[in-house]
Amino acid sequence: MNRFALAFRLPIIVWQGLFFLGPLFFMIAMSFFLVKNYRMEEAFELKNWARMLTRGYVWDSYWYTLGLAASVTVVATLVAFPAAFALAFRVSEATRRWAIFLLIIPFFTSYLVRTFSWYVILAESGVINVGLGTVGLGPYTLLNTPVGTIVGYLTLLLPLVVILQTIALANIDRNLVQAARNLGYPPGRTLFAVIVPLAKTGLIIAALFCFILSFGDFVAPYYLGGSKPPTLPILIIDTTKSGQQWPRAAVVAVMMMLTLFAIAATAIWLAYRKRSAA
């Protein structure tokens, strides 16, 4: 690597070192610290790990968070795909650009504000239940349920997944799609045998982003899910609030990081895996 190339790469290396690796190592080290009189003391003790890993509620939160993030990833991927497909293959370049611009607009406003706005829609006296009431249905409890949480996650993530999927699909070589059609593939087979495999990397990366962001999100499960049951980010907050147990919260955070590393590594392996030759 020449000096010029290194100079260009240096900012991101320094940035990642200072603001990712540094804090990560500190967090891992902190998980071994102790808290005495609300003050953290440097130590190398396994007490926090032993305590947190043997608590049933920690594992309940873990599996619940994992399940919720996986569910929203599946839902977001399936809901986003038809829209992304239409934007990639059925509309003009200009329309696609406008659509992507419109999909970005929600990010201009605070996620917290967007989440709170769902109160008006999901409440028992809210828009949905009032609508259902006119045809004699409901009211249904939507707030403070996993449904509310998933709606909150989708508020944040659906536009992002649509954008990433659209970019992945739009970059497919149309000649290959056309060739499949010319060779007599029906539309369904073209989709699953040609389009999806060609866009696989982008589709998996979109799903991965969805999983990572929902796994670590605090706002939706707290404000729309009623913290019932708490997800891991809520557990982190609870742990720090009571007795300022930052080291125990760090244990939960490290658990989350390890999980995300494992899932991200698997996803990237799947995304870039080459098909074995026949």
Added chain:
Amino acid sequence: MSERNPSSGTLVTRRRFLHGTAAAVGGALAAPYVVSRASAAPTELTMLAWYGHGEPDIVGAFEKANNVKFKPKYYAGGDNMLALIAQSPPGTYDVILSDAEFVQQLNAAGYIEPLDPNDYPFDDMLHDDFTKFPGHWDGDKLFSMMVRFGHLGVSYNTKAISAEEATSYKCFWKPEVKGKVGHFDWHLPTLGMMSLYNGNGAGLWDLDDKKWKAVQKTTMSLRPQVGGFFDYGGTFNSLKNGEMLAMCGIGDWITGVLQKDGAPVASVIPKEGGIQWTESYCIGKGSSKAGIVKKFIQYMLSPEGQVKSAQMAAYPANCITKGGRAALVAADRAEAERTNQVDGNPMDPIALIKNGRIHYRNIPVKQSLEDWNDFWSEYKNA
């Protein structure tokens, strides 16, 4: 045109001359203003408190009268407060508002300065307990000055739960409110209430193993009724929009604000008893502004300060001085009546304390806060 300055030999142009003159005149004219502004710069007071205490409705008049400016940092919960102080150098906070049960820990850790009892109106207290509030004194030394209090009990939607039903914590288990009972997300008040419901009375915080297990069992039996766990904002919202029809762990400090807004909610002290939250002011260790902080605490204990505290926009509270109560009745009789702060009212908060229906909030005696929090996490996950 240009002239040569004979003394320095430098060239003085017309433009430079005009610039210099303008600067000199401008500076001369501005000097008194700058000097007066500098001399009038308000003294900054750093405050550590629950939300609302550093807002204009509380401190605005004091700031104006004393040329000070409060710089509040808000916390949520005594643990959080202790941690913020522990992580800051001495002198960071001039004035600290603490929940009474945490004052002892503030003092033990050396985070607060002693106060002179002669500076405060102990002879005007509405109740004798307030003059020697638990944990505020270390022997004859005063460390914290109580300024306000409120009571926690059954908070409910008046359309879903009748006033008669609300006279017992049992109403939280009412089948009609299944999935509609909310929790303020803090273990201490809720578990205290469950302890009261179990009949532990004045010993609600002093639980042996058997009683602690019984409290856990009672609390767990409430879990199917629970619709969510909420922070301050969530508690307000869910009660206001009717998502939650009863709320455990709060009192008039939330429903009082909603009532003023027209929401059909109320708080009562049930027959099993209620819990008192108490807020007290301390002077931070190492504060260089102890004199003005003392003046501020005196102001908050004055009739004017007590009325402001009782009417606080963020959350109302009860007066602790006779002068404060009289001023509240005179200034805002409706609020005094709404909160039963009228002499002779059977639900007068002072009468409730004297009758033994109110118990001061404390931390667990035989368990650690961590034990309670662990159970709280289990409960939330159940």
